[in-house]
Structure formats: structure tokens, C-alpha cells
Amino acid sequence: MKAQDILARHKLQPTAMRMLVLSYLQKQEKAISLSGLYDDFENADRTTLYRTLKSFEENGLVHSITDKKGTVQYALCHADCDVHEHNDAHIHFYCTSCENTYCLPKFNIPSLELPKNFQKSEVKLLVEGVCDQCQ
Amino acid sequence: MKAQDILARHKLQPTAMRMLVLSYLQKQEKAISLSGLYDDFENADRTTLYRTLKSFEENGLVHSITDKKGTVQYALCHADCDVHEHNDAHIHFYCTSCENTYCLPKFNIPSLELPKNFQKSEVKLLVEGVCDQCQ
């Protein structure tokens, strides 16, 4: 599917910036921080990138996870997420060696039991360790 | 067990500050941020509190989890954690209503499957939603 259609589906105007960021994200194997994105988009304004990611997240195009260092990492959603709910409850892996954060979309978070009267809306799971490349 | 003994067991000198912070943490039902701790210890220096929490964490006395807002929240470990490993892999719950972070020590994280050659050292799981009090 084309970037333009994806944006439309998520109710986002297909601006040049968004198209660029989206196709950039599609190429990524790992999650990326705002700063990382900024480094790769030298001509772009940091705030614009910030808001681009935020709007993507709000509209269910990307999800975020905070890595061990406290930096927010963004990645495209794999499942069909939308404005109202993120459905891609998969494991994230932070490698303490290369310091990258990976989505593991094929490894879903098992269903969780919660105490009575606790209502879950989202689950974020980060495994820390060493990735296959760094073994 | 007395604060002094707990500190000793974790190879931390039983200073006045540490005793105070430890007994404070023992009274908490929810996890607390550095700023929250600072608010409740008006006479204490922020850096000292920061380093107190850090040393507690390094020595396995407390663990931390980053909440939805990106603030690090600390709580006493329930299991026997030590310098080398945190063993209290339980669920944490962030209530989007009261904005508190709760440890759910009785709700363990299920065992996770990982891709081949990924080595896990720690797991942090944060469930977002609404807690029982806020329903």
C-alpha cells in the first residue's frame, strides 16, 4: 500500500513531510527516536518531526516504547491500529549492547491476569538483553 | 526486618538518609518518582535523593519502571533481588486517571518466548488503564 493511502486511512493529510517520514519508517528494522529521525532528516525541523511522530502515534500509525535510557522509540504499527486503540501488543526488545530497540511483531504478549476492577487499555512490554546480532 | 538490616543485606551503608528513604518506601502503596520523593522530603537535597534511589536500584533494593509520561517510578523490590539480578518480574499498572503507578507483585509476567539467539536479562511490563479506585 502506498504511503498516501496509509495516511488517508489513518485520517492524516498526506503532506510531503509525513510521506517522507512514513516511508522512512517503513524501511526501518528497528524503532527510532525523535533524535535519530532528526539525524537522518538534516533539513527538517525538529519540532515538525516531533509533531509528525505524535500525530502518527495518536492516529494509530506508529506506537512508541521508552527504552532503557528513557528515550522514546517509535515504530510503525504492524496490526491494524486506529485512533481509538493500539492492537499491536507485541514484545519489544532493547539490546544493551547495540542499544537498539526492536519490535518483535511475531511475538505477542501473552494474555495477562489483572486484579479485580483494573481495566487495561494498553500494554507495553520491554525485554532487555542481548540481541542475536550482538551475541 | 529493620531498615538497617535490609541495607546491610544489600551492601549499602546504613546512613540516615538511606534509612529514611527506605522506611518511606516501605510505607508506599504505589511507585514513586524522584520528584515525588523530593516533594515529601523537603529538607533533603534532590541529588542526594537521586543517588539514594540509584544506589538502591543498583543493589537490588528497588526497581524502576518508566510511566506513560516518561517519568521513572521507583518501588521496593518484593522478591529477593540483589546486585546482579532483579527477580521481581511482576506487572506494573499505570492508571491514566489518577496517574499513579502501582506494582502488582502478585501478578507475575508470564514466561515469554523470544526469537532465537535473543538473550533476556530483564523484563519490564507496564499495563495502562484505569485502576480499581478510579473506576
Next chain:
DNA sequence: CAAAGCCTTGCAATGGAATTGCATTGTTTT
């Protein structure tokens, strides 16, 4: 007991990232 050394504390300063305000530009609606 005294001297040396290490750990802890307090204060000041820095660093880094997230966030906001506002003016400008671009796009959509009427």
C-alpha cells in the same frame, strides 16, 4: 588516637529531550 582513604552529601551547573507559543505558510471548505 591520628592520619589517610573512601563513601556520602550538598550545591551548582550542565545536558538532553519533550513540549509549547506564535507567526507563517499551505490546504480545504464554502
Next chain:
DNA sequence: AAAACAATGCAATTCCATTGCAAGGCTTTG
């Protein structure tokens, strides 16, 4: 074409984490 709305760019701010360094305390050792 005008009005309304959304996105962008720049500047500034805020918030939190982190570090450097000097001073104070405790521990160790002669």
C-alpha cells in the same frame, strides 16, 4: 476568492536526569 482550518518553522521554555566538585563523616590502619 474568502474564510477556516491544519501543518510547518523558529524560538523559547520546561522538566528531568546527570555530572563535577568541594565539604563532611565514617572506616580503616598504623
